[in-house]
Every structure is written in C-alpha cells, then in structure tokens.
Amino acid sequence: MVSRLALNPTAAAKWLRKRVLRSPTLVRASKDLYRWPWLRRTQAFEWFIRNRVSSADAALTTVPPRVSIETALTCNAKCPMCVHSQQRMVGIMSERLFERLIDDCARLGIEDVCLSVYGEPLVDKHWLSRLAIVRAAGMTYSFFSNASLLSPKIADQMLELGGWSAVNFSVNGFSQAVYDKTMPPLSRDRVYDNIAHLLRARAERGRGPEVTVSCVVLEENHHEIEEYTRYWKDKVERVSIADRTDWLGELKETDKGRGVGRRLRVLATHSDNLPCPSPWQSLYVYYDGRVAPCCEDAAGRKLIVGDANEASLGDIFQGQQMSQLRGCHRDWKRAGDPICGQCKVHWPWI
16 A cells, blocks of 8 residues: 555545544644644745645646535524524525536536535425436535434435435534534434434445534533544544634634633634635535635635636636636735635645
C-alpha cells in the first residue's frame, strides 16, 4: 500500500485525507497545525499552497466539481449555531429544476451528489421521488440531516432503493438537557432511536450509507464532548467535532470571544490572503437555482456565481465569474474580496 501511494501523490493525498477525517484527534491536530502562524509564514508552506493551486488549475477541465443541491432550505430545528434560529428561512426546490440539475450532473460525469446545503432535506414531501430521479440517472447520493424525520419506514425505503452512499447527522448534544438547548425543538430520544434503527437495518442488509455523526462545539456542550465521542465512535464510521462559524457575520448571537479551553475556538477578527480550495472544487446550488462556490455564505447568499435556471452547471463552473474568483484567490488577494475577505474559515489544501 505505502509503495503504491508513494508513486501516486494524488492517491496518497486522498488516502491521508481519509485517514485523518476518521479520527477527531487527528482532525484537531491537523487544524492546529494548519493554523500555526510560524508554519504559514514559511516559504515551504507558500510553495505547497501554490503547487496545490497549480494542480487544481490543471484539473479544471478533467475533474468535475463536487455538487451540492439544496432540495430544501426549510429546517425544523432552531440550533443556536445556525441562522435558522434567528430568522425565517424557507424554500423547496421545484421538481423541474431538480431534474435539470441531475441531468447536468450526469453530463458532467458526477457519480455522487450531495442533496443538502442549509436546510433539513427530509422536510421535503418530494424527497423519495427525488432519490428515484438520482438513481435513474445512475448516480448515488449523500446528505446532511438532523435525523429527526428519518423514521424507520423512510430509512427502510431509502435502503431498499439503494445508492445511499453517506449521511452526516448533526447531533449537537448527548445528554437530554444539552440536546434540548442545542437542537430545539427536536426530540433527543427520537433522533437517537432513528439513527439506531438505521444502523441496525444497515447491518442486517449488509449495505447502506457510511455514517458520520457531527457536533459543533459550543459553550453549552463542550463539557460532554468526550462522553459524546465515546458513545458514537464504535457505532459509526466517523465522529466529527467541528468548530463553529458566524456564517460571515450573519449569525448575530454567538458565544464568539468566550473560548472554553482549546476545544472552543474563538473566531478570528480578520481573514487573510491564503487561497481557498472551494472555487476549484465545489458548486452549491440553492433551492431557487442560484449557485455559489462554497457553503460558508449559505446564510447571507451574496457570493453568487451563476443561475442554474439560465445556465448549465458546467458552464457556470467554467464561466467568467468563477474564473475571476479563482484569479483573486490565485493571486493571494482573497482579503480584498468583499465576501471571501470576511471569511475566517480556511479549508486545508489536502
């Protein structure tokens, strides 16, 4: 394995990324290393980033982007780390637009599509029929969910349909008291039972999605993160302990500035010029057809690079607006961009 990876840098990077993502400890260590000021000032680090940007440029015409489609903006939870807790955000994608997007993805050679961005996809009454469209196109799918609406009946139907590659369940509390604070008005017991049913049904069938359970570290839940991790680590493929974000300033009520040890990151007050990989790798399609290069602006929706009602995803990905955004990042001028310059999230180039 090691010798083959040594001969293929791309495969080695994918292997390393997969190994790191499966361990909350390694993810935390990698984030700390990537943010280390001394490392970021070295010529070797700058060379590494420029080399990765160059490789991403070369792959633009041969490697399709990762596509996420927001089938539903509406959410049934009001989590304090999400703008849904502060303002009404609703919307369901039309079936006609969804079918067009899946056709676009198939033409681009995309094999797996994510069916969520900033809402709870299972609130959509067309959810199962959308999955049938994805499967008819020969594609698999993944999504993010709070699991509150993933009843045993729906889970069994999805497993029977097949093609469910992965799911990331947002579960931001372990104890009843903490869950009630972090994911109102959902039922903690119902969510845990729904996930338990999926895991049993998957085991019985011998197939099903790779399951991630994720938690955003907050002042309300930081004290039970270790217990949370112990509970889930042997049940699912990955436990993700995530840093919070202010969604580019859209989230007004946060615990920003009240850090709790090293686990609770205090958001930086500034961005920097480090290029972000998202403009080379991703497209996020909102429920109304507007397209963005990343999800960090999903609350404000100001970083728009095209409209899927008017242009294909391929044309948008290769279009002028995306090209200009890449140029801004490529030239290390990200801090001067009115939107990317406000972002404090720095995805690693791995």
